[in-house]
Amino acid sequence: MALDKAAIEEMIRQYMEKQKKLLCNIPLDIVAEEGELEEVMIPSDDGKKLKTWFFFPKNMEYPLPCIAVRCCYVDQVELLKLKAREFNKRGFAFAVQWCRGINGSEGEWVPNINERRDGLSFMNALQEDDRIESVGYWGDSYLALTGWCMADAVPSKVKTMYLGVYGCFRHTSAYKDGMFRQDILTDWAMNNAGVPISADYLESAAYMPQAEVDEKLWGVKLDWYRDWITHTDRNDPYWEEGFWGMLKEIPGKVKIPVCVRQGWYDHHLGSAIETWEALSDETKAISRIEIGPWNHGYANCIDHQNTENVGEDAFSSPALWFDEILRKNKTTSENVRLYEVGADRWEYPKEFPVRSEKIKSFYLDKDKKLCREMSSDNGECSFVYDPKNPVMVCGAESTFHSMMENGSHIQKEADYRSDVTSFVSDKLEEEIHVLGQINVKLHVSSDAEDTAFYVKVIEEFEDKKSYNVRGSITTLAYRNDADARQSYEPGDVCEVNIKLWDIDWCFQKGSRIRLDITSSNFPEYSLHSNNAGVWSLQKDQKKAKQTIYTGKERASVLELPIA
Secondary structure (H helix, E strand, C coil): CCCCHHHHHHHHHHHHHHHHHHHHCCCCCCCCECCCEEEEEEECCCCCEEEEEEECCECCCCCEEEEEEEECCHHHHHHHHHHHHHHHHCCCEEEEEECCCCCCCCCCCCCCCCHHHHHHHHHHHHHCCCCEEEEEEEEECHHHHHHHCCCCCCCCCEEEEEEECCCCCHHHHHEECCEECHHHHHHHHHHCCCCCCCCCHHHHHHCCCHHHHHHHHHCCCCHHHHHHHHCCCCCCHHHHCHHHHHHHHCHHHCCCCEEEEEECCCCCHHHHHHHHHHCCHHHHCCCEEEEECECCCCCECECCCCCCCCCCCCCHHHHHHHHHHHHCCCCCCCCEEEEEECCCEEECCCCCCCCCCCEEEEEECCCCEEECCCCCCCEEEEEEECCCCCCECCCECCCCCCHHHEEECECCCCCCCCCCEEEEECCCCCCEEEEECCEEEEEEEECCCCCEEEEEEEEECCCCCEEEEEEEEEECCCHHHCCCCCCCCCCCCEEEEEECCCEEEEECCCCEEEEEEECCCECCCCCCCCCCCCHHHCCCCCCEEEEEEECCCCCCEEEEEEC
């Protein structure tokens, strides 16, 4: 669901009020008086001067621990000042630097590529500041990127980083098996183009060929956006070299403790998990990954479930993290913290991600049921996918413009469209605790040279209401997590395994598990035109007949990893 400007402004106002309340609840071990804003221009290593704000608390002796942030979002000015005031009260200095070309900083705003050198120049300036004893870097989303991209090379005063809702594996955040995560990155491009864009978002997302939408609808050429939408292979040099290639190598080189904070319904979750996996064992031992029932803004986005034990710690968590490391010189022994949806509890596995060898399988059968036993009878069911009439997103894990859809939300009834095929289990006789990656293995065919298959795992409760758990997509060209495009012969039956992002979920006794299969989930993912080739270069669309096979010879199965 797209929001109008007034609705977005109201959401921002409510968000600010909530954050102010949360900030004021941070424990006050030290009581200080907030300081005044001090503005300086700090040069980067190429001479460009970047506007930097310092806030030093009054009535405190120097040197002090300092929280540092680098930001590209001007609409966060008041929020950053609020954070600075509250951390000043707790005896921390607070430093904010505006990214190149943003809010008075010199240079041209181009996303990503200048952040490492600009950030390290900033950290080196803090290193030389006698008023600063130690530095903790804090950031969410793009503000976390500005931390990750230099985390392996920071000077000695930088003791830790607290980085949320971002990951260092950009292709994972941008694509799933050749399908572009459009609701994130097309929206981001429109809002960070450097010029105002008034074009309709959904019209922009559906524009063909997408590689020309910037000039044709937005009135500006964005080479960096064109790069994102035309380099679809994971092993393309675009993702393996340059800034993105450098970024994904950084986690393995990080030596300082890092807190990786994520939500089960944040669009960077997959990349963040890969980032955590890439940390060395030594760094993991002093770091933490925490995943709650949140979206990209840390809002609790779980409907129809008891969540009273989630807690509200979007600001107390980093404050306590910095206090422990910067003031007390302690590191965490609690390395993994996961919220289990449905059980309303926090769990603390020794390792993450959890890759359970215990799998509970539900087989698709010809009567459109999910069965614990594989049927000996073969079957098939078909639907027609028309990209001009896509299934629209309804509950998801990787949307941003359609922010109200991100989360576990109420679903429509089974088979609610002719191009949505639903398979439903009997009532569960006991709880099922799922932890890890759900896999959906399908045997399918299509009369197109390439196409997409989208799956959604749903829990149907005894009150007849249904809520999404996890969803994901694949294409025949990138089936089975292929790094590069494959060929497909129309009509051939092939096996596709669709691995869904990790989840910690308790299916309730008496509920049913439902699996919906279709070929679109717009605009979470780009529209597949049913033509072979790079999606963003396609100029036309056509319908495709999709077939799903069941039974012993061509088994299709939902595989749940059991905690």
